[in-house]
Amino acid sequence: GESVGLHLPTLSVQEGDNSIINCAYSNSASDYFIWYKQESGKGPQFIIDIRSNMDKRQGQRVTVLLNKTVKHLSLQIAATQPGDSAVYFCAENYQGRLDSGGSNYKLTFGKGTLLTVNP
């Protein structure tokens, strides 16, 4: 699921298989990472998050792995179901410093991967 050119990367799996979606993030100072699922015509839906002081976190059927050395994030979905078909985005949260002296948190989204689950 690496991004290539202007086309949305795609991953096609059979129902019941495990899926792995990859993401490369850009800012080594990012301290919080989130995976979102977006179905057609809807807003992003939170799936799982991980802080930079961890390298793995598990949820229900999902696992996120973080490799800070190579700035890589992955989402593993176990026993993929047709309802998992959607676009998946990783996002990195970065706390920036404003010229005013304040700070702002910004989420920067990756390019996304279209997951298609075949019954």
Place this chain on the structure above:
Amino acid sequence: GAVVSQHPSRVICKSGTSVKIECRSLDFQATTMFWYRQFPKKSLMLMATSNEGSKATYEQGVEKDKFLINHASLTLSTLTVTSAHPEDSSFYICSARDTGGNEQYFGPGTRLTVT
């Protein structure tokens, strides 16, 4: 979980007119709200960060006079697309950050079509 709503969900307007999109946090207070736009098969691009009671911070390349943002209360932010053009047609998504944490809760999006 926290709920964010947007209104309208879809809007069609004529070129040259203005359209307002509302974003509300329904069961929590949000000092910070964010506005994104998303083109088909593309990722979400942050347009601006809106802090309650102060001016919005716009991302590079986003015209603040064209995309007016008002965050007058802890539960409501509005985005007004002024003098809309067909190239402004897009999916606009807001999110709200709970006053206590890092997590952002996203609205369902508004599909804007400018004819």
